[in-house]
Amino acid sequence: MGGGVSNHDQNGNSAWGTYNASSLPYYAGSGFSRGGSVPWGSISTGNSNPYTSAPRSGTTTRTYRFTLSECDIKPDGVVTSGAVCVNGQFPGPLISANYGDSISITVTNNLTDEGTSMHWHGFLQTNNNQNDGVPGVTQCPIAPGQSYTYNFKAELYGSSWYHTHYSAQYAGGAVGPIVIYRPYNSAYDVDVGPVMLMEWYRNNYKANVKGLMNPIAKGGPALPTANSNLINGKMRFDCSQTKLKCDTASYAAFNFTSGKNHRLRLMNIGSGAVQKFSIDNHVMQVISNDYMPI
Numbered sequence: 104m105g106g107g108v109s110n111h112d113q114n115g116n117s118a119w120g121t122y123n124a125s126s127l128p129y130y131a132g133s134g135f136s137r138g139g140s141v142p143w144g145s146i147s148t149g150n151s152n153p154y155t156s157a158p159r160s161g162t163t164t165r166t167y168r169f170t171l172s173e174c175d176i177k178p179d180g181v182v183t184s185g186a187v188c189v190n191g192q193f194p195g196p197l198i199s200a201n202y203g204d205s206i207s208i209t210v211t212n213n214l215t216d217e218g219t220s221m222h223w224h225g226f227l228q229t230n231n232n233q234n235d236g237v238p239g240v241t242q243c244p245i246a247p248g249q250s251y252t253y254n255f256k257a258e259l260y261g262s263s264w265y266h267t268h269y270s271a272q273y274a275g276g277a278v279g280p281i282v283i284y285r286p287y288n289s290a291y292d293v294d295v296g297p298v299m300l301m302e303w304y305r306n307n308y309k310a311n312v313k314g315l316m317n318p319i320a321k322g323g324p325a326l327p328t329a330n331s332n333l334i335n336g337k338m339r340f341d342c343s344q345t346k347l348k349c350d351t352a353s354y355a356a357f358n359f360t361s362g363k364n365h366r367l368r369l370m371n372i373g374s375g376a377v378q379k380f381s382i383d384n385h386v387m388q389v390i391s392n393d394y395m396p397i
């Protein structure tokens with residue numbers, strides 16, 4: 104049993120799950136107005152096919168730089184080893200764009216002993232396989248010390264996430280949210296932003312992968328058991344239940360305003376677990392699923 108853990112020790116440079124995480128705007132950039140001129144023009148969920156109607160010209164390129172490296176974090180207050188962070192953050196920074204924008208992301212691999220690649224979950228990458236981020240299939244891994252720039256279009260809209268696609272690096276923390284602003288099919292007052300759910304393993308992801316790859320002759324795959332379930336990278340483990348070094352961690356916190364209608368962008372950023380989500384005494388309405396308005 105120890106003292107409280109600082110936000111930096113718990114999640115590196117990430118502000119997700121703290122009151123410092125600001126709510127999201129209605130669109131990326133300036134020069135627009137809600138209910139007036141919007142980046143996607145006259146496209147609405149009622150008059151368009153989300154798969155084919157992305158604006159084709161006059162859009163902006165959103166540029167990001169990601170560096171992957173090992174990091175010292177304690178998402179649930181218990182010491183871990185071999186975690187991987189994007190820009191020193193867990194969860195990683197937000198990628199956001201307007202529907203139809205171009206996105207350019209340079210990924211630098213600062214790991215010392217593994218390749219990497221980054222996958223943009225849910226995008227179709229039409230005629231753009233080489234930017235899908237699957238090592239051994241659509242690209243060679245990015246070698247340690249090297250960079251690769253991904254270019255793709257925000258061809259769908261809604262909420263999703265990105266993750267490394269090499270080994271199980273993403274079970275160790277190399278994940279983050281994607282938000283593509285879009286025509287809305289339901290009114291809301293406040294965009295609370297990503298609510299990222301993820302199971303967390305005390306064991307290094309390398310040890311878990313080794314267990315999963317165990318040959319049948321040697322007893323077969325050993326399924327790892329998660330130790331905590333995180334919301335925006337945070338949970339408080341009961342320190343009386345472990346002999347490992349453990350400090351009192353913070354729960355995820357969100358800003359809500361009484362009487363307002365809030366949009367939550369739920370993401371399962373875990374590597375294995377199915378998640379259930381509800382809020383006591385509140386009703387939720389599903390308005391979108393996997394980049395598809397409902």
Ligand SMILES: [Cu+2]
Binds near residue numbers: 222223224225266
């Ligand atoms: Cu994915």
